[in-house]
Amino acid sequence: MADIRIGLWLDQPDSHFLDEILAMPGGEAAAACIQCGTCSGACPTVRFMDSSPREIMAFVRAGYRDRVLNSNTIWMCASCYSCYVRCPKEIKITDFMYKLKQIAMREGYKNPDAKRARILSKEFADNVKSLGRNNEMWLLLKYFLSTGIFSALKYTGMGLSLLRTGRLEIFPKKSKSVSDVRKIIAKSREEAAMRP
Amino acid sequence: MTRYTYYPGCSLGATAKPYAASIAATALPLGIELREIEDWNCCGATAYMSYDHVEAFSIASRNLAIAEKTAEDGGAQVVAPCSACFAVLNNAVHYMAEDPKLFDRVNDALSAAGLRYEGNVKVRHLLDVYINDVPEELLKSKITKNLEMVRLAPYYGCQIVRPKNEFDHYDMPTKFDDYLELLGAQVVYYPVKTKCCAGTFITTQPEIAARMIGLLLKSAKDRGADAVVTCCPLCQFNLDNFQKEAGEYWNQEFNIPILYFTQVVGLAMGIPPGDLEIDDHRVSADALLAKIV
Ligand code: SF4
Numbered sequence A: 001m002a003d004i005r006i007g008l009w010l011d012q013p014d015s016h017f018l019d020e021i022l023a024m025p026g027g028e029a030a031a032a033c034i035q036c037g038t039c040s041g042a043c044p045t046v047r048f049m050d051s052s053p054r055e056i057m058a059f060v061r062a063g064y065r066d067r068v069l070n071s072n073t074i075w076m077c078a079s080c081y082s083c084y085v086r087c088p089k090e091i092k093i094t095d096f097m098y099k100l101k102q103i104a105m106r107e108g109y110k111n112p113d114a115k116r117a118r119i120l121s122k123e124f125a126d127n128v129k130s131l132g133r134n135n136e137m138w139l140l141l142k143y144f145l146s147t148g149i150f151s152a153l154k155y156t157g158m159g160l161s162l163l164r165t166g167r168l169e170i171f172p173k174k175s176k177s178v179s180d181v182r183k184i185i186a187k188s189r190e191e192a193a194m195r196p
Numbered sequence B: 001m002t003r004y005t006y007y008p009g010c011s012l013g014a015t016a017k018p019y020a021a022s023i024a025a026t027a028l029p030l031g032i033e034l035r036e037i038e039d040w041n042c043c044g045a046t047a048y049m050s051y052d053h054v055e056a057f058s059i060a061s062r063n064l065a066i067a068e069k070t071a072e073d074g075g076a077q078v079v080a081p082c083s084a085c086f087a088v089l090n091n092a093v094h095y096m097a098e099d100p101k102l103f104d105r106v107n108d109a110l111s112a113a114g115l116r117y118e119g120n121v122k123v124r125h126l127l128d129v130y131i132n133d134v135p136e137e138l139l140k141s142k143i144t145k146n147l148e149m150v151r152l153a154p155y156y157g158c159q160i161v162r163p164k165n166e167f168d169h170y171d172m173p174t175k176f177d178d179y180l181e182l183l184g185a186q187v188v189y190y191p192v193k194t195k196c197c198a199g200t201f202i203t204t205q206p207e208i209a210a211r212m213i214g215l216l217l218k219s220a221k222d223r224g225a226d227a228v229v230t231c232c233p234l235c236q237f238n239l240d241n242f243q244k245e246a247g248e249y250w251n252q253e254f255n256i257p258i259l260y261f262t263q264v265v266g267l268a269m270g271i272p273p274g275d276l277e278i279d280d281h282r283v284s285a286d287a288l289l290a291k292i293v
């Protein structure tokens, strides 16, 4: 694909990165982006992003791996699908954001804004793996323990009120499904490792 | 009586207990029989999607495979009360239908647990079932209370209408508005009805969450709503529990009850607020309850 330079970036286009993105379901649609900016206009968190969704699409097409994976944008995406449903070229932008998060996590790209989101994703996955279901109490506890943010204290009032009304489970119920889920995950990882 | 395969999701046993209680109180009288999927597992939610999409869809699909297997006619309608679960399960169904490679990969993973998904499940949100499957005469015959003094803001949230689906328009849906009117309440114009509730940002980006949640509360407050009505545990949790932070961000005070739609249905049916666990929410709904006669 032609490199669409929209500035003099230092990044070197990375065709392997581009291939990986294009290979995801719906990935080839990136080529159809007309840079209209509708996605950025629809995005509720764009003001907190260092590159807008439109810019991310441009960088992806140009193969600017580091610029995309170092951005906070992918972590500021709340997966609300506003961009996705409005894009005139029907590009599944939210899925691109997911895919980019996956690559950034896998390859250890560490945007400071991403720290908490990365931990939450990881804890969540661990939680599901070990319990079959997601236990909100453990998730929050582990999340606060692993981030060490004592803004956690801010949540004490919320936590106490939930405990009082019996809305946080203290003893996680282990879903019987857990052995199934573990097997499915193991098999899925086996297969993923064999993907080109 | 219509029978549905029910996928409650993780929140209904915990933070969303009032949702579960109000569903239990209202579904059967309206002819909705919900049969829980045997031994279901977590749908994976958006957090898992950031991990790996095949793995995420495989976990979600275990539920679809069991639903299909246990449905009497081989095809099942799976009903989810949580918008995030609904979106994840519905995406799994649609993405697999569009992408045979993904379909095979997921089934390959499922085979490790001796399961297979054939592609015959339809996923629906509980709100969709309440609105579209309950005959109007039946609903009307159950309404015993007058809600005409109550002003409600219908908050759809993002995931029930997005990605595009059959339920309603992705940006300016109206079915929930009409439904609350049918229940006898006044419905305020709520232009932010499908704006994001900040999702998991309340834990990962609390300052941004305060801003986003504040926008939703402010719009309801400015239009004189007595409550915001939701159809999702995460939306309810965020809007109910973040009013102080949102108020600090926007420099004003918020004190708006956030109800589940099933609680409003229950109130209209004359079910005692205690049975609907309305007093378990963080923000008190006493002022609203006083307006019901
Ligand atoms: S809305 Fe679609 S076509 Fe327009 S800039 Fe965004 S991705 Fe490109």
Ligand code: SF4
Binding pocket: A039, A042, A043, A044, A045, A046, A053, A076, A077, A078, A079, A080, A081, A082, A083, A084, A093, A094, A097
């Ligand atoms: S899905 Fe992400 S990028 Fe798209 S509008 Fe929502 S927050 Fe912005």
